[in-house]
Amino acid sequence: MKLGNGSLSGLPLLRDYRSLRSSSFDRDGGNHDWWGLEPGEARTVLQSNEPGCVRHLWMTAGGGGPHFLRGLAIRAWWDGQAHPSIECPLGDFFGIGFGMHKDFVSLPLQMSPQDGRGMNSWWPMPFEAARIEIVNDNPEPVNLYFYLDYEQHPSRQPDEVGRFCCQWRRESPTDGWCTERLTNENLWDVWGKNPNLDGSGNYTILDAAGDGIYVGCVLSVDCFQRQANDWYGEGDDMIFVDGEPWPPALHGTGTEDYFNMAFCPRTEYCAPYHGLTVYSGNPNWNWKGKNSMYRFHIEDPIRFRKSIRVSIEHGHANKLSNDYSSAAFWYQLLPSSPLPKLLPYEGRIARPDEPEFG
Numbered sequence: 001m002k003l004g005n006g007s008l009s010g011l012p013l014l015r016d017y018r019s020l021r022s023s024s025f026d027r028d029g030g031n032h033d034w035w036g037l038e039p040g041e042a043r044t045v046l047q048s049n050e051p052g053c054v055r056h057l058w059m060t061a062g063g064g065g066p067h068f069l070r071g072l073a074i075r076a077w078w079d080g081q082a083h084p085s086i087e088c089p090l091g092d093f094f095g096i097g098f099g100m101h102k103d104f105v106s107l108p109l110q111m112s113p114q115d116g117r118g119m120n121s122w123w124p125m126p127f128e129a130a131r132i133e134i135v136n137d138n139p140e141p142v143n144l145y146f147y148l149d150y151e152q153h154p155s156r157q158p159d160e161v162g163r164f165c166c167q168w169r170r171e172s173p174t175d176g177w178c179t180e181r182l183t184n185e186n187l188w189d190v191w192g193k194n195p196n197l198d199g200s201g202n203y204t205i206l207d208a209a210g211d212g213i214y215v216g217c218v219l220s221v222d223c224f225q226r227q228a229n230d231w232y233g234e235g236d237d238m239i240f241v242d243g244e245p246w247p248p249a250l251h252g253t254g255t256e257d258y259f260n261m262a263f264c265p266r267t268e269y270c271a272p273y274h275g276l277t278v279y280s281g282n283p284n285w286n287w288k289g290k291n292s293m294y295r296f297h298i299e300d301p302i303r304f305r306k307s308i309r310v311s312i313e314h315g316h317a318n319k320l321s322n323d324y325s326s327a328a329f330w331y332q333l334l335p336s337s338p339l340p341k342l343l344p345y346e347g348r349i350a351r352p353d354e355p356e357f358g
Contacts, residue, residue: 017053017151022046024146034143037136042075046132046148051156054125054132054164056149059090060117064138067349070099071138073342078163079128083338088168089348090134092327094119096277097220097292098350107272108216108296123215123329125164126157137345162212162331167339170325170347171203171314172222178319182229190228194317198246199238201318202311205326207340209307212332214239216296217310219259220278222323223287224351228315230287231264232322235313242306250302255312259293273298280353289353296329323351 022045026032035043046054064071069091076086091099095109101116112118130150136142182190196202205217221232233255240248252258256265260274266286268279273296280289302308310328314320342348 017153020052020150020152022146022148022150024144034145037072037134037142037144039136039139039141042133042135043144044131044133045146046130046150048127048130048150048152051126051128051153052130052151053127053153054130054148054150055122056147057121058147059094059119059134059145061090061142061144063140064136064142065140067099067345068138068140068142069101070348070350071136071345072142072144073135073137074132075135076125076130076132076164078125078130079334081334081336083336085163085334085336085339086132086166087339087342088166088327089342090119092168092218092220092325093166094121095218095294097218097325097327098222098278098290099348100278100290100292100350102277104270104275104277106270106275106294106296107298109294123164126161127163128156137348139345160333162333163336165208165212165330165332165336165339166327167206167208168325168327168342169204169340170323170343172323172325172351173224173321174203174314174318174324175201176227176315176319176321178228178315180228190319191316194319196236196313196317199240199248199311199313201313202235202238203314203324203326204309204311206308206310206328206330208304208330208332209337210332210335211305212308212330213301213303214297214308214310214328214330215301216273216294216298216329218292218294218327219312220290220292220325222290222351224289224323225321226285227320230285232287232291232315232320233264234316235318235320236316237310237312239302240307240309240311241302241304242308258312259295261293272296290350 237252239250
C-alpha cells in the first residue's frame with residue numbers, strides 16, 4: 001500500500017482507504033455545533049489507533065479575548081511518541097502571525113471569509129496512531145468549530161513516509177547592533193560593519209534533528225521602533241543541512257528574496273507557495289508595525305538526513321532589533337526530538353500597535 005497522491009492527476013487512482021471525519025457537530029441533533037473550551041482546558045479533536053492520514057483540517061473559533069488565536073494552540077502526537085510533533089499557536093499554524101485572521105489563499109493553507117475566520121489546512125499528515133488536541137490558554141472561554149477529515153488505511157505506512165511536524169518560535173526583540181539612521185551618505189559604510197561570517201546570531205526558524213524534508217514557514221516581523229532605514233529586511237536566509245559549516249549550500253540574498261518577493265515589498269499578495277499577508281506600514285513610516293509572510297517548499301522541499309537549521313538574519317548582518325516569530329513545517333521519520341517549549345500566553349501575544357510617527 002502506498003500513501004497515494006491527492007493531486008488532480010492522482011484522483012482517478014482508487015486507493016484502498018476508508019474516509020472518516022471527526023467534527024464538533026451537535027450529538028443531540030440540534031444546532032449547538034461547537035465545543036466550549038474553558039481557560040486552561042485541552043480537548044482531543046482526533047484519536048486514532050489505526051494507520052491513516054489527515055487530509056484536511058477546518059476550524060473557526062470565537063471568544064477568548066483579542067488575542068485568542070495566539071492563546072489557542074494545536075498539538076499532535078504521532079505513533080505513540082511521548083512528546084508532540086506539532087505545537088503551535090492556532091493562527092500561526094493556519095498561516096498568519098500575531099493572532100490575526102484575514103482572507104488569504106495558498107496551496108496548503110487558507111483563511112477564508114468571513115474576514116479569514118474559516119481556517120483551512122491541507123497538509124497531509126500520515127500516521128500509525130494519532131492524537132490531536134486544541135488547548136485554550138486564553139484567560140476567557142473559547143467556542144471551537146472544526147472538521148477533521150482523514151483516511152483510515154488497511155495497512156501500515158511505508159517505512160520512508162515521514163510524519164508532519166511544526167514548531168513555533170519567537171524572539172522579541174532580536175539582538176541588533178545598529179543604532180544609527182541610514183542615509184545615502186552612510187549606507188554602505190554601515191553595511192560593511194560587523195560582517196556575518198558564521199550565521200550564529202541569525203533568527204532561528206527551525207532547528208531539528210533526524211531524517212526528513214523541510215517544507216516551509218510562516219514568518220512574522222513587528223517593527224516596533226524607528227531604526228536604521230525602517231526596512232526590516234536585507235537579512236539573508238541561511239539553511240544549514242546536516243551540520244555543514246558556513247557558508248551553507250543554501251545561502252540566500254535577502255528576506256524578501258527568500259519569500260519570493262522583491263525590493264522591500266509594501267503590497268499584500270498571496271500565491272500558492274509564497275505571499276505577504278500582512279503589511280502595516282504608512283507613508284510616514286514604511287514597514288511600520290506588523291508584517292507576516294509565508295514561503296512553502298512544495299515544489300522544492302529541502303532534504304536533510306541528520307539535522308537542519310533554517311535561519312534568517314534580522315536585518316543585514318543581524319543589525320536590527322525587531323519582534324520575530326515563526327511557524328516552521330517539515331516531515332521527518334520518528335523518533336523526533338522534543339520541540340522547544342511553547343511560550344505561555346503572555347509570551348505569545350503580539351505587541352500593541354505603536355503610536356503613529358509624527
